Amino acid sequence: MKKLMLILRREYLLRLRRPSFWVLTLLVPVVLAILYALPVIAAQKSARQATVLVVDQTGLFEGALVSTDEVHFHTMPSLDYARQQAGKDDLVLFIPMRETTIPRDAFLYYSGSSPSSTLQSTVDGQLQTLLRNAILEDVYQVEPSVYHSVETTNIKLHTQEAGSGKESFVRVKTVVAVVLAILLTLTIVLFSLQMMRSVQEEKQNRVAEVLASTVKPVQLLVGKISGVALTALTQTVLWIVLTTLCIQGIQSTAPDLFAQAREQQEHRSLATKGVAATAQYDNPVQLVDETVRGLTAIHLPLVAGMFLLYFLLGFLLYGALLAALASRLDNDADALQWALLTALPLFAVLILTPLLLHNPSGRLASWLTVIPFTAPVASMLRLPFGLPTWQTILGIALLLITFSAAAWIAARSYRRHLLS
Helix, strand or coil, X not given: CHHHHHHHHHHHHHHHCCHHHHHHHHHHHHHHHHHHHHHHHHHHHHCCCEEEEEEECCCCCCCCCCCCCCEEEEECCCHHHHHHHCCCCCEEEEECCCCCCCCCCCEEEECCCCCCHHHHHHHHHHHHXXXXXXXXXXXXXXXXXXXXXXXXXXXXXXXXXXXXXXXXXXXXXHHHHHHHHHHHHHHHHHHHHHHHHHHHHHHHHCHHHHHHCCCCHHHHHHHHHHHHHHHHHHHHHHHHHHHHXXXXXXXXXXXXXXXXXXXXXXXXXXXXXXXXXXXXXXXXXXXXXXXXXXXXXXCHHHHHHXXXXXXXXXXHHHHHHHHHHHHHCCCHHHHHHHHHHHCHHHHHHHHCHHHHHHCCCCHHHHHHHHCCCCHHHHHHHHHHHCCCHHHHHHHHHHHHHHHHHHHHHHHHHHHHHHCC
């Protein structure tokens, strides 16, 4: 046990002393914080009111288009006059007359940069709404307010557990499940590759020969894997803490900017986005409220604990396999190909994600939860929806058994090929 702890300590401290460890540990949170803040800052910097000169030959939209924060409408008598008056960044909206009373086409001309999708959606949404209201009033003699009250009628289906009455929050849990599965796969593969690279380096500089002659192969292998796992946990915790601090620091430097962005996100109206958008999407305030309540319904400490547990078990299994491969292979290209092939079960679960989320309690999901090579990612996909206790225990037990067998086989291969 003393020799095992010495190897673990050596592997852990060796990685902590590397400049690359601290560079990545400090750089990744900064990059994540910048990626978080960049869209908000860019949106505010680029936000300016565009001018649209309207030439309406039908008369249906004259004076009815409403200016917003994104666009200001200005009526023009003719297309030629509008083109003469248009500035470099101004746009011209031309609605030609047709033989029928219902216009079918509208043209948005620009001479500078192409208008943003938000501006195009705003213009298109108002045209659709105004045309619909005109048809309702002139053709069907229906007040638009009456039609709107019927159109926006919506019944919300609440999926609840019969005993406790708790909401299911399927959409929120789906997003959480996918994020957890992707993060777990990336962390297992990333640190398993580090394990593989470490064995290759020691094989090349002959340090492993000295270690292998003084300790048992199993101790050497388990100590190395445990050291890399402890390093991975340290780096992950530092990433979480430092990313949170960086985001809070960026928000504190410009609180008004982020408060305005949140307010715009929560109160952005969908009325100008057209009938299709209104039918397809919920109110943003409702979505925010559902997201908050859905995250609250998830037992986050349990999810975090299970994530760390499956990360450790998955890394121990794949780390042992890749360490054995690294002891056999000398070519880096061959080693990478074999590593990707070894990790194929993890990627296979990600490919099957839509099928598994469609039926989280189905037979396929249950089998993938207990198969050691797929259990970590499959369990993360199912965890937000509820994971049966017996399947969790069986999956963890089989993971430990498989790791023990893989470590024993890998240790024999490790010693035999490392000294060759």
